[in-house]
Amino acid sequence: MSAPLSASRRGFLRTSAVTGAFMLGMSADGALAATARAAGSPSPDFVPNAFIRIGRDGRVTLISKQPEIGQGIKTSLPMVIAEELEVAWKDVRVVQGDLDTALYGPQGAGGSSSTPNNYENFHRLGATARTMLVQAAANAWKVPAAECTAANGAVIHGPSKRRLGYGALAEAASKLPVPDPAQVVLKDPATFTLLGTRVGGVDNAAIVAGRPLFGIDVRLPGMLYAVYAKCPVFGGKPVSANLDAVKAMPGVKDAFLIEGTANLNGLRPGVAIVATSTWAALRARRSLEVVWDEGEGAGHSWAGFSAQAQAASKKAGAATVRKDGDVPAALAGAAKVVEAAYSYPFISHASMEPQNCTALFKPEDGSLELWAPTQNPGAGQALVTTTFGIPKEKITLHIIRSGGGFGRRLSSDFIVEATAIARKVAAPVKLTWTREDDLQHDHFRPGGFHFLRGGVDAAGKAVAWHNHFVSFANRVERDGKSVLAAGSGGSLAADEFPGRWLANCQVEQTNLECRIPMGPWRAPGSCVFAWVLHSFIDELAHAAGRDPLAFRMELLGDRDLVPASTERGLPYDVKRMRNVLREVAERAGWGKKTFPRGQGQGIAFHFSHRGYVAQVAEVTVSRDGKLKVDRVVVAADVGAQIVNLSGAENQVEGSVIDGLSTMMFPELTLDKGRIVQSNFHDYGLLRMPDTPTKIETHFIKTANPVTGLGEPALPPLAPAVCNAIFAATGKRVRQLPLSKTDLSWS
Numbered sequence: 001m002s003a004p005l006s007a008s009r010r011g012f013l014r015t016s017a018v019t020g021a022f023m024l025g026m027s028a029d030g031a032l033a034a035t036a037r038a039a040g041s042p043s044p045d046f047v048p049n050a051f052i053r054i055g056r057d058g059r060v061t062l063i064s065k066q067p068e069i070g071q072g073i074k075t076s077l078p079m080v081i082a083e084e085l086e087v088a089w090k091d092v093r094v095v096q097g098d099l100d101t102a103l104y105g106p107q108g109a110g111g112s113s114s115t116p117n118n119y120e121n122f123h124r125l126g127a128t129a130r131t132m133l134v135q136a137a138a139n140a141w142k143v144p145a146a147e148c149t150a151a152n153g154a155v156i157h158g159p160s161k162r163r164l165g166y167g168a169l170a171e172a173a174s175k176l177p178v179p180d181p182a183q184v185v186l187k188d189p190a191t192f193t194l195l196g197t198r199v200g201g202v203d204n205a206a207i208v209a210g211r212p213l214f215g216i217d218v219r220l221p222g223m224l225y226a227v228y229a230k231c232p233v234f235g236g237k238p239v240s241a242n243l244d245a246v247k248a249m250p251g252v253k254d255a256f257l258i259e260g261t262a263n264l265n266g267l268r269p270g271v272a273i274v275a276t277s278t279w280a281a282l283r284a285r286r287s288l289e290v291v292w293d294e295g296e297g298a299g300h301s302w303a304g305f306s307a308q309a310q311a312a313s314k315k316a317g318a319a320t321v322r323k324d325g326d327v328p329a330a331l332a333g334a335a336k337v338v339e340a341a342y343s344y345p346f347i348s349h350a351s352m353e354p355q356n357c358t359a360l361f362k363p364e365d366g367s368l369e370l371w372a373p374t375q376n377p378g379a380g381q382a383l384v385t386t387t388f389g390i391p392k393e394k395i396t397l398h399i400i401r402s403g404g405g406f407g408r409r410l411s412s413d414f415i416v417e418a419t420a421i422a423r424k425v426a427a428p429v430k431l432t433w434t435r436e437d438d439l440q441h442d443h444f445r446p447g448g449f450h451f452l453r454g455g456v457d458a459a460g461k462a463v464a465w466h467n468h469f470v471s472f473a474n475r476v477e478r479d480g481k482s483v484l485a486a487g488s489g490g491s492l493a494a495d496e497f498p499g500r501w502l503a504n505c506q507v508e509q510t511n512l513e514c515r516i517p518m519g520p521w522r523a524p525g526s527c528v529f530a531w532v533l534h535s536f537i538d539e540l541a542h543a544a545g546r547d548p549l550a551f552r553m554e555l556l557g558d559r560d561l562v563p564a565s566t567e568r569g570l571p572y573d574v575k576r577m578r579n580v581l582r583e584v585a586e587r588a589g590w591g592k593k594t595f596p597r598g599q600g601q602g603i604a605f606h607f608s609h610r611g612y613v614a615q616v617a618e619v620t621v622s623r624d625g626k627l628k629v630d631r632v633v634v635a636a637d638v639g640a641q642i643v644n645l646s647g648a649e650n651q652v653e654g655s656v657i658d659g660l661s662t663m664m665f666p667e668l669t670l671d672k673g674r675i676v677q678s679n680f681h682d683y684g685l686l687r688m689p690d691t692p693t694k695i696e697t698h699f700i701k702t703a704n705p706v707t708g709l710g711e712p713a714l715p716p717l718a719p720a721v722c723n724a725i726f727a728a729t730g731k732r733v734r735q736l737p738l739s740k741t742d743l744s745w746s
Helices: 004-019 075-083 116-141 165-175 204-207 243-247 277-286 303-314 326-332 377-388 413-422 435-440 526-542 547-558 574-588 646-663 717-729
Strands: 023-026 032-035 043-050 052-055 060-066 093-096 146-152 156-157 163-165 222-229 236-243 250-257 271-277 288-294 319-324 336-344 357-364 367-372 395-399 430-434 447-456 460-472 507-513 597-607 613-619 627-639 694-699
Touching: 043 116, 043 165, 060 075, 060 413, 075 093, 075 116, 116 146, 116 156, 116 165, 146 547, 163 165, 165 507, 222 277, 222 413, 236 250, 236 271, 236 507, 243 250, 250 277, 250 413, 271 413, 277 430, 277 627, 303 336, 303 447, 303 460, 303 507, 326 447, 326 460, 336 526, 357 413, 367 413, 367 507, 377 395, 377 413, 395 717, 447 526, 526 597, 526 717, 547 574, 547 597, 574 597, 574 613, 574 627, 574 694, 597 717, 613 717, 627 646, 627 717, 646 694, 646 717
Parallel strands: 060 093, 222 430, 367 395, 460 507, 627 694
Antiparallel strands: 023 032, 043 052, 052 060, 146 156, 156 163, 222 271, 236 288, 250 271, 319 507, 336 447, 357 367, 357 430, 447 460, 597 613, 613 627
C-alpha cells in the first residue's frame, strides 16, 4: 500500500479529462451533474463516468466512494452501478476512491446513510452509461436504439443478433452528448439479475489471505512510527516529561510535547514519541515519565455520577422533553402502576483495529498527505484545516479500509494527532494507538439512568407514561454547547416511542456535567433507548396480564402513519411496524409453544435509522443463572430492495451478535477521572460459545425507499432477550451489563 498506488486511483479520473472519454459525475451536494470533457490524446482505457472505467478488453473498474468499515458498502454500491450497466460481476474490479467531494459528492459512512443517499443516483449513473453505449452501437449498425439491448457487457441488436462488447463501444460512446440522467430509463426491478443475490465482499479474499488492506497496514518508504500519550484523566494536559531520557533510547528519533487545543473536537494535549519501529516507540513509551495537570476531571467517578442521578430522580427534570395530558392524574387513576429504574454504563467502540493514521507533511509547499481509516474523511480534512491552517486544497486524504468503526471513526482526533506529529518530522509517520489508548481515550457511548413510571387501566390498556432520563453533558470542551445531540445517545427525542401514542406522556431530562468525550455508537440513541423503553413496555404488559405481542399491537393502534410532532422528528409508518411484528411472530411461532421453567420467548421492536425491525428471542437460563440464547428471529422492512443478500444477512446477524455482546459484558468504570479498564482481559466481549445457536433473518419488501442495514437490527435485540429472560425466570433485567443481575432461580 503506497503513495503511487493511491495516486493512480485519483490519476485515472483526473487524466480522463484529456482522453476521448465522457465524464458523468456527482456535484458536491450529491445531485447528478453531467459534463462533456474535451477530447485529447488517445488512451487504452475509456472512462464512461466518474465512477466507471471501461478497458478495451471489456474489463470494468468501478470506484467506491464511501468508506468501507465492514458494512459492505464497497461491494453493494458498485453492485447498483453494475446492475444498471449490465455487466457481469466477475468482470468488475472495485477500487476505493480518495476524498474528492467535488468529484464524488459527500463521502462518509454513518447512520446507515450510504445506501439511501446514493441508491437512486447510482442507478442513474449506470443507466446513463448504458444508454450511451446502446446508442453508440445503434449508430454503428445504423439501426434504431430501440432495437438494441445491453446484456453481460455487450450491446445486442435484436433482429440481426449482432453483438458489440463495451470495450469496442466506449470510444464511440464518449463522443455522444450525455443525456439528462433524470430522463434515462432505469431497469424494472423485476428484471434485476445481480441485486438481491448473494455476492461476497470484494475484499474477502485479501482479508482471508492477510494481505495489507487496513490503515494499520500502510507502509511508505522511509516511514517512521509514532505513539502518543495523553493524560489518563479526561481534560488533563502534560506539564513536563523526561524527554531527554526517552530520546536517548534505541530507535527513538524524537520525543516532544504537543500543546493541543481546548476544544474537544480538536487536538488533545499529549506527548509524542517517534521511532524507527512501532516496537521501539512502544518500548520508549514504557519509560516515559510525565507530570500531568489532571484538571477538574480528576474528581469524576461513576459512583459519584450514580449518586447524583439518584438525587436528580427525586426532583423534577431540568428540562421537559415532552408533556402531553395529565400524567399524575392518569397514574393516580390507573388500575396498576409500575415503577422501575434502568441504567447502563459508558462503553467503548472497541473496534478490532485501533485508531491509526499515516501522515506526510511537505514543508516546502505546505501540503499534507494522509492515509486514514476514517468514516468521515471530509470532517477529518476540515478539522486539519481549522487546527493547523492547512488549506483544504493542499490536503490529500486517502480513504483506507477500517477494521471496524461503529461510529468511532466519525471522530477525527487520531487524524489531527498524526498531522501534529508529522509537522515536526521530516518523513512520513504512522501513528498507532494501543488497545489501551483505544479503550481509555475513546469517544464513548454515554451511560444513562432512566426513572420510569407507567400505568394501565382495568382493561389492561396503557394510559400513562413518565420517564425522567438522567444523562451526561460535556459543555466545557464544546465551547459551551451541549454534547447531547441525538448522535451520541445522550438526548432523548420528544418523538421517541411511545411519545405521540399516549394521551398522557411526560418525558424529562437532567444532564450531569462531565469532561468525558462522547460520540456516536452503533445505532446512536436507539442502541440504549430501545432496551429501556421496550423492556418497560413489557413490564406494563405483564402487569396488565396481557400477551406482550397483543399489548404492543394495541399500543401501536390502527393509524397507518403517525406524523412527527416536532420539527426534527420523523413520521412513523405504523403499518410497516405492525407488519414486521406479525411477520416475526408468525416465523417464531409466538404463542404456539409451551416452555418449561428456565426457558422463554421475548419480543421487541424498534424504528431506527429509517428501518422497521422486530425480533423474537428464545432463551434458556440454567438454575445457576447461566444464559444461552437459543434462537433469534428477525423481521425487517428496509424498503423496496435488498441490494446484496449476503451483505444484508451479515449486517443483521452481526447486529444481533453485537447487541447481545454489548448487553452481556462490556462496562467502563470511571474512577478519579480515568477509565479503570484497559484491555480485553477486563473489558469483556462476546465469545463464540455465547453466540445464539440460531439466527433467522426475514426481509419484507415494501414500496418504500431503500435504506441501510448497519444499525436498524441492533436496538431490538437487548429488550427481546431481556424480555425472554423474564418469561423464563421471572427476573427483570434493569441494569447493564447483564453480569449485574443474578439470574439464578430455584
